[in-house]
Amino acid sequence: MKRFLQAALCAATATFAGSFETWNGADGVYKVETGLGNETGTYGIWYDFDDRAYSGISAIRYEINACYDFDSDCIKHFFDPIIDYCDGICGTAVLDKETVTTTPFVGVGFNVVGETSNTNTIPAAGDASAWGGLCVTYTSDTDLALELGLGEAIDSTINYANPTVKLPASKTGNKVVVSWSDFKQPSSYNGSVKFDGETAAKQLVGVHFKIQAEPGGKEFRIWGGGPKD
Numbered sequence: 001m002k003r004f005l006q007a008a009l010c011a012a013t014a015t016f017a018g019s020f021e022t023w024n025g026a027d028g029v030y031k032v033e034t035g036l037g038n039e040t041g042t043y044g045i046w047y048d049f050d051d052r053a054y055s056g057i058s059a060i061r062y063e064i065n066a067c068y069d070f071d072s073d074c075i076k077h078f079f080d081p082i083i084d085y086c087d088g089i090c091g092t093a094v095l096d097k098e099t100v101t102t103t104p105f106v107g108v109g110f111n112v113v114g115e116t117s118n119t120n121t122i123p124a125a126g127d128a129s130a131w132g133g134l135c136v137t138y139t140s141d142t143d144l145a146l147e148l149g150l151g152e153a154i155d156s157t158i159n160y161a162n163p164t165v166k167l168p169a170s171k172t173g174n175k176v177v178v179s180w181s182d183f184k185q186p187s188s189y190n191g192s193v194k195f196d197g198e199t200a201a202k203q204l205v206g207v208h209f210k211i212q213a214e215p216g217g218k219e220f221r222i223w224g225g226g227p228k229d
Contacts, residue, residue, distance in 0.1 A: 021035070042111065060106050127202050179228060184196070
């Protein structure tokens with residue numbers, strides 16, 4: 001297995017705030033124990049997203065095949081072999097505009113509560129106020145946006161101007177601890193529906209690590225995440 005150097009972790013051992021257990025990829029744990037999961041058991045599962053739903057052609061290239069030797073439910077196990085290989089989530093953001101005029105993007109994230117029910121796959125929201133904020137550890141060739149996902153209905157209402165915190169590029173590893181109050185909507189947003197970090201935390205659907213930059217290949221690795229220290 002390829003081994004990766006680690007910077008300071010969010011916690012030397014598991015810590016809890018609102019029952020959120022710090023996730024470190026090197027522990028070989030595939031789900032993030034958010035403490036807010038519902039009966040569907042679909043909380044804390046990693047997923048990726050990109051701009052292809054908006055006519056873009058960006059994607060994440062992974063160094064190892066996902067879903068090998070697992071059951072047919074690939075959504076639940078997609079990142080398991082990647083976490084084993086990377087001691088976290090790693091890949092290359094292949095950003096390409098083609099004919100799209102906006103800046104291309106990709107990202108990874110996890111749901112806080114999970115699907116609404118066994119018959120409704122829309123992600124549900126939960127109150128993550130007790131976390132106080134977030135602690136994350138990562139490397140990235142370019143800046144990342146640590147973004148608070150509020151679900152498609154709200155995200156689209158605010159034109160995807162979600163509250164975010166900038167994670168500066170770091171090739172050697174970085175640890176960032178932020179409070180909910182540090183999360184802000186982009187200054188360019190002029191819509192009527194406003195969300196600050198504290199409000200978003202009370203109805204949090206997902207935690208996202210988003211890469212939005214000029215075209216090219218940008219390597220990244222997320223190896224830790226938990227509540228504010």
